[in-house]
């Protein structure tokens with residue numbers, strides 16, 4: 309054996325001895341790093357602000373939508389800087405119809421910090437708070453619980469989807485815009501963002517765009533005050549491809565409803581198509597629509613809102629019709645309408661009627677069928693099979709119906725435009741035969757119309773003009789009251805204006 313080979317043999321022997329030790333050290337190091345990250349994530353703050361008043365909790369409190377659906381607060385604040393053309397002329401989110409009530413974030417946008425990153429997203433108020441004005445010069449008054457008739461959720465969704473692939477949403481330009489909007493990242497924060505936040509944000513936005521864009525491409529724009537209730541859910545949560553949705557189900561735009569006085573509605577078949585009798589499930593399914601998932605739902609926060617809504621009354625109608633006409637109209641209504649809708653009494657709404665809170669077959673109602681058909685038996689089965697399964701919140705009460713619900717008409721003065729698709733601007737128009745109802749009009753106004761509802765000027769089509777000829781927008785049907793003699797009709801309208 310030469311000297312050299314003896315040394316090599318000795319070295320090889322030592323390497324063999326050392327190798328397992330080296331591996332062990334590496335494993336320990338790795339474990340320390342993983343543990344370290346876990347500890348840091350734990351130590352980093354998580355939580356959401358608590359609001360003392362019920363109304364503030366409704367408008368600004370978190371229901372748990374942020375962790376899965378939200379975007380960082382600092383990005384939210386930077387977007388108007390980055391996309392001035394989409395936020396013009398206001399320069400803030402009111403460009404999409406979001407409402408501000410003095411807080412930095414709009415009504416309906418809540419915040420929650422998750423592992424050190426503050427995220428924002430929707431709560432119930434985004435779709436269920438609107439404004440009214442007595443005339444065009446008056447200041448808007450915010451009313452919690454009325455439909456967000458001014459909110460263009462479709463336009464906002466389109467903007468977010470477009471932003472996903474826009475070069476301006478790069479870490480560099482976002483950081484610059486964050487600085488400009490007074491929300492610069494600190495040095496440690498910048499490190500976390502570089503490795504954890506920016507990549508996730510971009511991936512999340514691109515994934516959402518890939519799922520939602522092909523759906524929106526198949527639908528007419530919802531316009532302000534409406535959302536497609538179930539189809540986005542099919543493609544986002546159940547990960548169906550928009551392509552797989554049938555022609556019959558792919559359009560389902562619904563008017564935002566008012567959500568006052570939920571207590572007396574317990575057990576009624578509600579949602580526009582009456583597909584659920586359980587108040588708790590309607591609330592929870594609404595939360596899912598806001599971006600909450602079964603894993604992130606903040607049940608106590610949702611239940612707090614639900615309790616408040618049980619007794620939240622609509623503000624009284626400001627209309628002052630002739631009392632004698634109202635009295636005569638009350639009798640017409642009792643004869644032709646109350647059985648399905650209940651009635652307005654002297655001390656509030658009376659939730660009584662033989663068919664109140666039941667579903668009227670579409671053949672009798674005759675209104676647009678798209679919303680009804682968008683809720684399919686197979687989607688219903690998937691909801692019941694999968695949502696909150698194995699928990700006390702598991703969905704049990706959803707059913708596929710064959711028509712639309714005979715709903716209570718409390719707070720009717722702030723529910724315009726009317727019908728489930730918001731296709732009829734005023735109460736007077738609803739009492740006119742369908743061929744005499746406005747074929748095209750602007751939605752989203754908040755100036756009270758003396759005919760019931762909000763002033764909705766006619767328009768000639770094109771962007772922003774609600775066209776009843778488009779899929780899902782038909783203003784046909786609901787012929788009750790349309791054939792009344794003129795005096796009875798105007799008496800009936802007088803009474804309806806008091807609701």
Ligand code: HEC
Nearest residue numbers: 431432435537562564565567578579580581591594595598
């Ligand atoms: C993205 C908009 C949006 C958000 C957010 C939202 N809703 Fe709704 N809500 C709707 C729409 C649209 C309907 C009508 C659904 C349908 O039948 O198609 C509805 C229906 C309801 C109803 C049933 C009304 C009735 O009489 O049929 C209740 C109650 C309700 N929402 C409460 C809530 C609560 C509570 C939250 C928060 C946990 C919430 N909503 C969040 C849009 C929204």
Ligand code: HEC
Nearest residue numbers: 644645648668673675712713714723725726727728788789
């Ligand atoms: C047989 C039951 C039935 C009768 C009778 C009936 N309605 Fe309705 N009504 C409905 C249904 C169902 C809807 C929902 C239709 C839709 O949205 O497509 C509705 C919707 C409405 C709406 C719109 C509510 C909203 O929030 O947009 C108003 C207003 C209304 N009805 C008033 C009346 C008046 C006034 C009468 C009497 C002249 C009357 N209804 C008679 C079943 C009835």
